[in-house]
Amino acid sequence: MSKVELNKESGPREVFCGLTSIVWLHRRMPDAFFLVVGSRTCAHLIQSAAGVMIFAEPRFGTAILEEKDLAGLADAHEELDRVVNDLVSRRPEIKTLFLVGSCPSEVIKLDLATVAEKLNKRFLGQVRFVNYSGSGIETTFTQGEDGALKALIPLMESTEDEKLLLVGTLANNVEDRFKKIFNNIGITNVESFPPRQSTELPMIGKNTKVLLTQPYLSDTVRDLKHRGCEIIYAPFPLGVEGSIKWFLAAAKAFKINELKVHEVIVPFANRARQALEKHTKILRGKKLFLLPESQLEISLARFLHNECEMELIEIGTPYLNKDLMEAELNLLPDDTKIVEGQHIEKQLDRVRASNPDLVVCGMGLANPLEAEGISTKWSIEMVFSPIHGIDQAADLAGLFSRPLKRNQILTSKTLATH
């Protein structure tokens, strides 16, 4: 492992909780509904993060706990039953209903697993119920997806077939592209998890080779291992080099010659590097500070340093799984400062002291930092935009070069004297 500098920090945090991942999960699986069992705060959080009003009726909602539900637990279970009944009869197109635990439901120890079990019996053959926690006391932002995927694993049937399983939500166009490239490389049996329909879960077993598309899936990986799956460790497919190494790792696991991979990928890679150059021109030598939020920070930093030649000041991450991240850490320059956890005030002190050219941060912090004269990129865009793969490398770099370019335009003095 390279000699990166690992630090831990604790204190007040400025991050989303796991409920936020519902925003992209429900889009990935249009036949699923996500029912948060929580408070008005949970409902308000999701609608604020997701811009819910564009939907006639969204495929997620909150069963809001009220005072009378907190008085006795038996009531809360009955009430939840009633809400689910209403929902299922209103929305007959729902095939899978996720009961999502929240901070308040965890604290009052509402047993969603038992509720799900009962509902599964009652709605057998009609709707499947699974439960997981997206609570802020246990999960940060993207970890909500980890919980949701882990909850689906017991529903996946077993198979001996050899296959490549891509794990982690991908934009549909990126997924198609990946499958095509794998096909050209010679890996033809490729499936995705989560699938595009919640009912079309892939089968898994000891000949399933798992290739992660997202770095935040620690619990899912553990359970897939228990089911006998082989995990392919690799850097994540962000940027040209990251994606090439990712394809190579998969090819190696399938005993496909490296040359075959290069033969397929080189034309794509050359094209992508060319597209990347116009962004690198802007990003080269600029100082980058990443605040923790999505767990994508380390991979993004690796891409922005190695391919876009940015200087790394500090990489914040809410959580660091050294096994999954080892391949990434090895690609970082020595003495890169990584901070796991957060004390938001102390970290902002370091941001100001280090005079960065660009800060990657959450939406709550972006405008205040801009007002101090520091350019920012909001991190939530990384989980909403198609950024994976060779073809998207320039788009990914564009997310970071745009604020710098804009800053340049707005501070340009050419028109000022007229």
Add this chain to the structure above:
Amino acid sequence: MELTLWTYEGPPHVGAMRVASSMKEIHYVLHAPQGDTYADLLFTMIERRGQRPPVTYTTFQARDLGGDTAELVKRNINEAVERFKPKTLLVGESCTAELIQDQPGALAKGMGFDIPIVNLELPAYSKKENWGASETFYQIIRTLLKDKTSEIDTINPQRWKSFGRRPKVNILGPTLLGFRCRDDVIEIQRILSEQGIDTNVVAPLGSSPDDISRLTDADINVCLYHEIAETTCEWLKRNFGMEYTINIPIGIKNTINFINEIHEKLDLPLMNKEDLEHKSKLPWYSKSVDSNYLTGKRVFIFGDGTHAIAAAKIAKDELGFEVVGLGTYSREMARQVRATAKDLNIKALITNSYLEVEDAIKKASPELVLGTQMERHSAKRLGIPCAVISTPMHVQDVPARYSPQMGWEGANVIFDDWVHPLMMGLEEHLIDMFKHDFEFVDGHQSHLGHTAKKAPDFKEEEDERSNFNIQKEGGVIWTESGKAELTKVPFFVRGKVKSNTEKYAISKGLPEISEETLYDAKAFFG
């Protein structure tokens, strides 16, 4: 337990944040788990604020729950006081912290700080955002002024005369994330200063704890938004005898009533009474001939209590609309909204469910919807023009330009905002004249951006919501002549004509609708 897909109001601690973020030299320690920081983005993204809300989140995690979360609270309070040096500290909890009962307010009071500490107890499982804002504002005022109650004699609103100065008032209620508060304050101050009245303090927006301590220097209070400031105004009246205004200056009549009310309370002669009618362009624009077409336009109104009530009065009395629906999500103001609805001979809709509101809009088949951003979306789906009159806030509700709702300029803004989504009078007339010409494209929308895809036709009505199956009423059949005649009806009223005709046919027990049935129904409904 209540199933909520979308909510008009956030939890009460977000209301507290609105008050804290509106003020200066104040800090709010919120006992809350990871994730509750989402509320910051309401201020930094929607309001485009260049400062973080002055809030420290204790960020407790599951592993802290077994241990000493009270210690965590104290550590955060200490750090916040040391770092931000507030002149007043607010301490409270969000929904989850309420369950673990650390009582952070009491903890803070025992820590020996020499600044006032406001203990906020906002029941997250029964109350909502506006209540939280109101309670927070009230608790701040009470904490900072309670020692003065014995020192100060009852404040006579006419005392300014004997003090040998101009009368002065406090403007209470404007906050961040309140609908056009920023500009309403400017407009109201302008109106007051024209009348020779000074502003003592505006609060919460822009005020500091020091400003709060000198609220009692004013002669009366202006209660600008009942949702936020009424409790506070009542307390100031009870304890200091400070009178406060009831009229909300939205619309011409209300603004004039407001000015009269202030003058009466202050016993200040109103010098320019006749001028007031001409301060805004609304009365003339509404009277000008192009506005004839506004007469009897069916309008549906939904919003917070203050804005919904004001909108109903303006719609009826100043623009000559017919109000066919009125409702609010502000349960605290249900009584007043019901009273206004009663005056209009309609039944008020008090609900927090946007789907219920959308259904009510469908049933009322209005020609214009005045609502929140959610009603704007519902109206868009229904193909009905809409203007936004109330919170919850959207980035579009914080325009760069000066755009108040209150006072004279507010009335100008309202005229433009409500009338522009409609077809202009002359334009409507011309379309009616030329609609049979071959150049005329059915569904013509002139300058309007919205689509009229909801104009009903005889294809199976496709609803975006797969779960809503619109029942064909009683299965009445349209004959070819009936269908042909219906297509000649201008598209923007076709929906109403269709449903009225069907209603008529069912009530008369007719099995089918012909051309003549359509005219019978037209005559019947008038």
